[in-house]
Amino acid sequence: MASSSAEMHETVAERLGSVGQRFTPKRREIVEILERAGRPLTIAAILEAGHSLAQSSVYRNLVVLEEAGAVHRVVTRDGVSRYEMTEDLMGHHHHLVCTRCGSVEDVPAGEGLENSMADAVAQIDRSTGFTTDHHRLDLVGLCRRCTRPC
Ligand SMILES: [Zn+2]
Numbered sequence: 280m281a282s283s284s285a286e287m288h289e290t291v292a293e294r295l296g297s298v299g300q301r302f303t304p305k306r307r308e309i310v311e312i313l314e315r316a317g318r319p320l321t322i323a324a325i326l327e328a329g330h331s332l333a334q335s336s337v338y339r340n341l342v343v344l345e346e347a348g349a350v351h352r353v354v355t356r357d358g359v360s361r362y363e364m365t366e367d368l369m370g371h372h373h374h375l376v377c378t379r380c381g382s383v384e385d386v387p388a389g390e391g392l393e394n395s396m397a398d399a400v401a402q403i404d405r406s407t408g409f410t411t412d413h414h415r416l417d418l419v420g421l422c423r424r425c426t427r428p429c
């Protein structure tokens with residue numbers, strides 16, 4: 280995991296370079312918005328946060344950033360794509376996915392859970408012959424806003 284924002288930006292620039300792309304000011308702005316968000320953002324939310332961004336350019340730049348391995352696209356049942364920095368850049372975490380409003384929140388991965396997960400994964404790998412590289416964990420249900428009685 281990159282230890283600072285500057286270091287992360289350097290890594291993003293390198294990854295873009297490796298696919299023949301540059302870290303343009305617009306891409307930098309998108310990365311900064313994603314970095315600040317603390318959750319995966321829809322294109323609409325990115326547009327809301329960015330002053331100089333147009334929808335078509337946000338979409339194109341996200342595709343490039345995803346191809347470069349800097350941005351991860353989160354797809355949930357509502358079919359709306361959300362974007363965040365890849366875990367190796369921003370740190371491992373899990374998602375809370377709301378089935379009613381579609382919101383996706385980041386939750387930090389606790390040590391206890393990660394240890395149990397590592398045990399479970401080792402067992403699954405032994406019994407299936409699969410070699411697990413990493414896991415993703417979504418908790419799917421209702422967010423606090425959606426459980427509140429109206
Ligand atoms: Zn909700």
Ligand SMILES: [Zn+2]
Pocket residue numbers: 318319363372373374384385
């Ligand atoms: Zn996330």
Ligand SMILES: [Zn+2]
Pocket residue numbers: 371372373388393396414416
């Ligand atoms: Zn985890």
